[in-house]
Amino acid sequence: MTEDKKEKQFIKMTQTPMVKLILILSTPTVVSMMITSIYNMADTYFVSQLGTSASGAVGVVMPLMAIIQAFGFMLGSGAGSRISIYLGEGNSKEAEKVASSAVFASILCGLFIALVSWLILPDLLRLMGATETILPYALSYSKYILLGFPIMCSSFVLNHLLRSQGKTTLSMIGLTTGGLLNITLDPIFIFNFNLGIAGAAIATILSQGISFLLLLMFVLSKHSSLKISFAKISRDLKTYVRIITLGAPSLLRQGLSSVAISILNNRAALFGDQAVAALSIVGRVSMMIMSVMLGVGQGFQPVVGYNYGAKIYKRVKSAFLVTLTIGFCMMVIIAGI
Numbered sequence: 471m472t473e474d475k476k477e478k479q480f481i482k483m484t485q486t487p488m489v490k491l492i493l494i495l496s497t498p499t500v501v502s503m504m505i506t507s508i509y510n511m512a513d514t515y516f517v518s519q520l521g522t523s524a525s526g527a528v529g530v531v532m533p534l535m536a537i538i539q540a541f542g543f544m545l546g547s548g549a550g551s552r553i554s555i556y557l558g559e560g561n562s563k564e565a566e567k568v569a570s571s572a573v574f575a576s577i578l579c580g581l582f583i584a585l586v587s588w589l590i591l592p593d594l595l596r597l598m599g600a601t602e603t604i605l606p607y608a609l610s611y612s613k614y615i616l617l618g619f620p621i622m623c624s625s626f627v628l629n630h631l632l633r634s635q636g637k638t639t640l641s642m643i644g645l646t647t648g649g650l651l652n653i654t655l656d657p658i659f660i661f662n663f664n665l666g667i668a669g670a671a672i673a674t675i676l677s678q679g680i681s682f683l684l685l686l687m688f689v690l691s692k693h694s695s696l697k698i699s700f701a702k703i704s705r706d707l708k709t710y711v712r713i714i715t716l717g718a719p720s721l722l723r724q725g726l727s728s729v730a731i732s733i734l735n736n737r738a739a740l741f742g743d744q745a746v747a748a749l750s751i752v753g754r755v756s757m758m759i760m761s762v763m764l765g766v767g768q769g770f771q772p773v774v775g776y777n778y779g780a781k782i783y784k785r786v787k788s789a790f791l792v793t794l795t796i797g798f799c800m801m802v803i804i805a806g807i
Contacts, residue, residue: 476562476695483636483776484558488788492796496769498642499633502649503765507758509649509677514754516656517670518747520607524667526743527607529750530600530735533728534612538583538619540724542626545576547771548717549627550634554775557635557695561779565695569631570702571709576627580620588616599735603743610668618675621682628685635695636772640688648681759804766797 483491518525549572556565587594595608625644632641652673659669689698704710714721731753738745770793777785 479636479695480557480560480776480780483773484780484782484785488773488785488792489796491773492766492769492789492792495633495636495638495772496766496793496796498638499769500762500765502642502645503761503768504758505646505649507754507761509652511754511758512653513656513670513674514751516660517611517667518751520660520666522743522747523601523603524607525750526604526746527600527611527667528670529731529746529753530595530598530604530608531612531615532750532753533598533732533735534587534594535615535622536724536728536731537587538580538622539626540721540728541579541583542576542623543630543724544717544721545572545579545623545713546627546630546717547720548572548713548715550630550771551716551775552712553631553634553696554772555779558776558779562695566697567702567704568709568713569689569696570698570700571704572627572631572713573624573698574700574703575710575713576624577620580623583623584616584619587619588613591616598732599739599746601739601743601746604739604746607667610666611671614668614671614675618678621675621678625678625682625685628682628689631689631696631698632685632694633768634772634775636776637688637693638769638772640693641685644681644685644688647684648677651680652677762800762804763797766793766800769793 486494514525514528517528549568552568553565556562556568591609591612592605595605595612600608629641629645632638632644655673655676656670659665659673660667661669663669665672688694689696734749735746738749770789773789774786777783777789
């Protein structure tokens, strides 16, 4: 991105009327979150055609996926918040260092979690609520999902890197493309290729891979204010501490979600596979509703970061109040529906 475009982006983030700016940034984010929720529901729908135990297996693996989301969100939101502040300060060099370091850390994190999970997978799935009839399906599904963990984790970070710059439309394109592709591939791999629940997992990691490539392409393109590279990866521990410190709330939120789902699965398992499957479906629906508020919040983040970095604290407060109002109104409408 040229200096002229960087200046225009800075003016947009620091001078655009707040209601308009929040809506511009949050709308693509809400759309992408909704599409992600829809493809998760589609995944559950197609797998449910294989039987109750298969449907329950998807719910059992949800806490495992929540773990990788937790670390991806931690690195992504932590880096994104720091990057927005640096861009607001006009410090592109430090922003690029944080961005490069976060992507590198996310790949390592995804590999580590996948490896540890693989080594203890049967016991881990039982801990997450798998019954003996659900376990074979959960193993078939999760073995492929684990292969995609490095891509998933880094995709969360790349997604936040774009959002931190106010490039929420590019982020939406990357996530939406993957989501729609997953919906298309699910029935093909599950039924046409006769791969069963493993086909659903393969479709998921393939679509996640496409999303990753698109997001990476956007981050490396001229549309991005950041230029990431191996040479810019920080060797200073403080860089990672700053990222983790800002991202810790996201880690705790998603981490507790994983624990909560595991506990619910275990309680539901006492009543049979049908109860676990039902809980899986309810979880997907509730996540679709929550995705609206999460999308609004993620549109809010770069606005706060930019203006905080630029020391325009009045707009920081204004962004908070506007986002709170928009989010409240949207949730009231959804509740009414």
